[in-house]
Amino acid sequence: GAVVSQHPSRVICKSGTSVKIECRSLDFQATTMFWYRQFPKQSLMLMATSNEGSKATYEQGVEKDKFLINHASLTLSTLTVTSAHPEDSSFYICSARRQTGIESYEQYFGPGTRLTVT
Amino acid sequence: ILNVEQSPQSLHVQEGDSTNFTCSFPSSNFYALHWYRWETAKSPEALFVMTLNGDEKKKGRISATLNTKEGYSYLYIKGSQPEDSATYLCAFSNTNAGKSTFGDGTTLTVKP
Numbered sequence: 001g002a003v004v005s006q007h008p009s010r011v012i013c014k015s016g017t018s019v020k021i022e023c024r025s026l027d028f029q030a031t032t033m034f035w036y037r038q039f040p041k042q043s044l045m046l047m048a049t050s051n052e053g054s055k056a057t058y059e060q061g062v063e064k065d066k067f068l069i070n071h072a073s074l075t076l077s078t079l080t081v082t083s084a085h086p087e088d089s090s091f092y093i094c095s096a097r098r099q100t101g102i103e104s105y106e107q108y109f110g111p112g113t114r115l116t117v118t
Numbered sequence: 119i120l121n122v123e124q125s126p127q128s129l130h131v132q133e134g135d136s137t138n139f140t141c142s143f144p145s146s147n148f149y150a151l152h153w154y155r156w157e158t159a160k161s162p163e164a165l166f167v168m169t170l171n172g173d174e175k176k177k178g179r180i181s182a183t184l185n186t187k188e189g190y191s192y193l194y195i196k197g198s199q200p201e202d203s204a205t206y207l208c209a210f211s212n213t214n215a216g217k218s219t220f221g222d223g224t225t226l227t228v229k230p
Contacts, residue, residue, distance in 0.1 A: 042222060049216070049217060093161075097216045105216055
């Protein structure tokens with residue numbers, strides 16, 4: 001199947017610093033990627049939809065200035081957590097949408113990034 | 119807010135047992151229902167994409183059924199093996215935009 005990589009897998013940073021997480025589709029082009037966040041013992045919550053060459057679409061309640069998303073190429077989307085605080089500590093995971101037909105698609109996930117803000 | 123529920127939350131079975139779990143979703147504006155398998159420290163892996171009422175899909179010992187009119191899907195595992203231990207997620211879409219609402223998952227543990 002298709003492969004999506006995510007880097008870094010783990011990151012520990014100090015409060016007030018910014019952290020960038022990369023999501024790459026390795027063997028297909030993805031015009032659309034998604035960023036999710038998982039809180040402990042909860043499911044994946046969609047944060048934003050990243051569209052290549054245009055602005056990301058954020059879900060209600062997600063601060064766009066806090067979570068900057070850039071999708072500069074068909075294989076790379078980045079999520080930057082700006083001025084991180086301990087409450088931003090979480091598991092962040094991306095997925096890339098691969099079109100398989102006119103009306104069909106599959107979604108491939110990266111392995112996730114564990115962010116800890118101290 | 120779309121409500122997608124999975125039950126049970128966790129399940130412990132013996133090797134060789136067959137098991138099943140449920141995903142409930144809104145019965146209106148259905149587009150697709152996805153099942154994923156998520157092993158610890160790995161990426162969620164797509165199992166099935168189901169789009170039509172009455173769909174039945176099978177992959178080895180794992181199969182799934184779909185009832186869009188009543189808003190539920192069942193995932194079955196026949197003859198569970200320890201390597202089936204994982205969290206099984208379902209995700210509901212009401213459009214073709216690719217956005218999905220995930221359930222909280224069912225965590226399956228298969229004891230040898």
